[in-house]
């Protein structure tokens with residue numbers, strides 16, 4: 001049982017964490033302890049938050065100088081209540097003062113159930129603790145809901161505010177959670193970015209004053225993510241991780257005062273928020289998530305990854321392996337016809353890809369991004385036999401079929417806009433902000449929600465459409481009414497739409513996309529099976545992006561594509577092998593023009609795909625560990641491991657000629673077992689060697705000349721063979737020496753040719769004990 005009551009104390013117990021609440025003399029609900037596991041009730045008195053001496057400028061209640069709200073760790077903070085840090089709940093009534101005091105009324109432990117169908121909710125909680133607090137003077141109650149997912153050490157909390165008074169209550173801020181902690185010299189790690197440049201981790205010592213992490217763009221945003229952590233070390237010690245089960249505008253404040261008290265409020269954005277509650281009405285916040293680990297950030301990442309897999313992801317695909325997709329976007333964009341798509345399907349199938357995804361450009365009259373969003377019928381000029389014809393072609397070749405849609409949007413140049421100009425979310429009186437020639441549909445309206453549900457359902461009902469990429473390519477701009485709950489109501493509208501679509505099509509594999517990662521959050525992961533993390537497909541940039549995501553999500557939700565060698569976004573040249581090594585940590589796909597591949601590249605991709613298929617379960621469902629970081633060490637190193645095997649990959653930045661000998665080490669190996677370590681077979685392009693090929697060529701080959709170019713299409717040079725036997729003790733410890741790097745002085749079977757942005761992947765399997773055979 002993860003929830004227990006001891007008189008006026010409530011204990012929520014996780015695998016390695018405890019959350020202890022109490023009712024103090026003022027009948028306030030206070031947090032006594034959140035951190036390492038408590039074993040016994042006799043430990044509780046040590047965690048009282050009541051001070052023993054009065055304090056200079058603090059305010060107090062009930063004429064008791066020790067009853068200082070500032071000193072107690074209340075589970076929510078009202079303004080003007082004697083607590084000086086940022087409030088988590090702001091309410092008022094017309095023409096009244098501000099002194100509200102909510103006191104404990106009672107509790108209930110009941111089966112956890114979704115309170116509001118239009119908000120994301122995790123599955124598998126079992127029970128929940130609901131604590132009721134009532135205002136002393138007016139008939140208003142707060143219900144705090146606590147859910148402990150013990151196996152994942154995840155505590156979820158949300159709040160309901162109910163007005164039973166005759167007079168209207170106005171809520172202008174309602175955080176989902178408000179947590180008090182004591183600082184222990186913590187670092188704050190948060191994630192920042194922009195389009196195609198997501199998930200830059202920012203780490204700094206938690207500083208005095210208030211840190212604000214927020215988005216007011218209508219979505220959880222690529223600018224600042226709603227997940228963050230407080231921690232001391234990557235590998236050990238106390239760490240706290242936080243996220244919001246919500247995908248719209250949000251606000252997190254982290255207050256640190258000089259006494260070391262930290263107060264964290266997580267919730268929906270308070271920007272111009274105003275919810276008026278008539279008598280009998282209530283308001284419910286989304287869920288906030290928090291996790292504690294005493295195993296550093298590694299422990300936290302495992303908690304968030306397992307929680308996402310086990311309790312958030314839609315159940316149908318949660319444990320199923322994902323198909324290897326071929327996506328048409330970076331290869332043909334809007335420029336295709338049935339014939340060219342057939343050719344791509346032929347090639348993708350031949351190379352072993354499993355799902356053909358037709359991205360943007362298949363509907364209305366869309367030949368660029370200026371028209372047709374909202375008109376979801378196939379463009380017969382481009383695809384005369386319709387989606388049905390295309391998917392039956394794919395099926396014949398052994399591939400499943402998926403499609404791109406951007407269901408929340410409407411182009412000005414569309415039949416939908418002509419028919420329903422009033423369905424657009426904008427300030428009709430002022431100048432409207434436009435993004436990518438499109439507007440957001442007003443999903444606050446039920447008829448618009450139903451339109452979207454019907455349109456998406458029409459496409460997903462076509463037999464054989466097994467995958468949907470759901471895109472969202474512009475943020476909110478101006479809104480029709482500034483005072484109120486526009487962003488919040490939009491999100492609830494969207495969640496209703498998504499919930500309905502998931503109910504109708506549980507087996508459709510759904511990928512979340514918002515110009516890449518402009519709405520990548522745990523809320524979305526309750527409706528989607530995987531997520532397109534970024535529009536940047538450069539493998540070197542992806543290292544940072546995937547690493548960033550790995551702090552809070554499991555690899556099975558990262559959809560990663562190998563794209564063309566010259567990258568679309570950065571113009572950086574990296575080999576297909578390097579791209580594969582990064583992209584395979586998660587759900588692999590390809591997004592380059594297959595008609596342009598040389599025969600050598602085809603062979604390379606075939607080999608990659610068969611390697612991925614052999615280890616797919618590991619790449620998608622293994623436990624992921626960050627072992628070193630490019631911005632701190634000379635290379636990035638990741639490990640992914642399950643009970644049978646592990647893969648460790650090294651990713652380099654700018655090559656360090658004649659640097660220290662490299663060693664391969666990881667974590668979690670059995671010290672006493674022997675392991676076989678093998679590098680993944682890879683091929684180097686002859687072009688990589690430039691004029692150096694002349695050292696071995698019988699005839700002179702001009703760099704970039706026609707002959708070498710023609711030759712390089714067919715022939716490559718095999719990467720070094722690396723096969724060793726080594727103990728777990730060495731792998732966990734000082735590491736296995738890796739081959740010498742190429743330095744221009746000679747080459748043999750053992751030379752590792754890496755170059756800038758080079759990568760290597762090593763497969764590690766326990767050697768079977770000869771006595772077992």
Ligand code: GLA
Pocket residue numbers: 329359360404471473513514515516532534535
């Ligand atoms: C967004 C997505 C891309 C692609 C395009 C199509 O930018 O992130 O992957 O689907 O839209 O317009």
